[in-house]
Amino acid sequence: MACRKILVPIGGGDATPWILDGAFLFARATGAHINALHVRSDAKEAVPLLGEGMSGSMIEEMMDLAEKDGAERAKRTREKFDTFVAANAVKLTDEPLAGDGHVTASLTFSEGREDEMVSRLGKVSDLVVCSRPNPDSDRPPLVMVHAAIFETGKPVLLLPLAPVENMGTNILIAWSGTSEGARAISAALPLLEKADKVTIITVESENSPIKVSARDLTDHLGWHGVSAVHDGVTADRSAGEIISDRAKFHGCDLIVMGAFTHSRLIQIILGGVTRHMMNTSEIPILMSH
Structure with a gap:
């Protein structure tokens, strides 16, 4: 885009x-x-x-x-x-x-x-x-x-509560196979194509089809000249915590993800990945609903 x-x-x-x-x-x-x-x-x-x-x-x-x-x-x-x-x-x-x-x-x-x-x-x-x-x-x-x-x-583009020195050189894509996530990736393509490193993270439960979906995304990004690696993580705690921790582990300076992929009311009342990231992220987030 x-x-x-x-x-x-x-x-x-x-x-x-x-x-x-x-x-x-x-x-x-x-x-x-x-x-x-x-x-x-x-x-x-x-x-x-x-x-x-x-x-x-x-x-x-x-x-x-x-x-x-x-x-x-x-x-x-x-x-x-x-x-x-x-x-x-x-x-x-x-x-x-x-x-x-x-x-x-x-x-x-x-x-x-x-x-x-x-x-x-x-x-x-x-x-x-x-x-x-x-x-x-x-x-x-x-x-x-x-x-x-x-x-x-x-x-x-949601910025953290502090100045940002770099953005888009090391990008983490939080992928769950949603249309919101797909739109966020399309918006991020100008940065993804120039990034030094792109990591796709999936939070996986038992019998989850998301690993196959991540391979599809890796192939899609390849057509744009983006070489991405997949980091599949077992869902042993909240997805928001896992995404934040893996972004820090990989040294990422931008997170790309879908926003409020469930009902807005449900996420506001019960919480959710988007709410967690909005409230806590120390890394810029490019999100799309």
């Missing part, structure tokens, strides 16, 4: 520089355009949430504070985006540059709900990049991450 346009929601906080840097690593491998998106919440929408019994002056004061906070976040976003552009010699443009394989970038400011904007603009992008949810911060909102995964129809 050609990746020409990447949507990158940013909030202007401490994570903004390494989210942009993570997007740049992927964009550099594919010659893509980075569309950084900053969504400023509408203070008027917060009025119904401020609570009953508040006076008009109190509500007005709260709205003024929200406006000032929004303006400050937007200012920090612009400053950090400009720093990123200068540090990486990225070309600024809002239009495609014919015959240009270099990374380009633009910054879009919008107002409203971030999850709705990501859902809308993600549908007309090739990839969405964000960090995994941070339990110690309101960035990124879980509802926005879910919008990227479930509502855009596009793959999502």
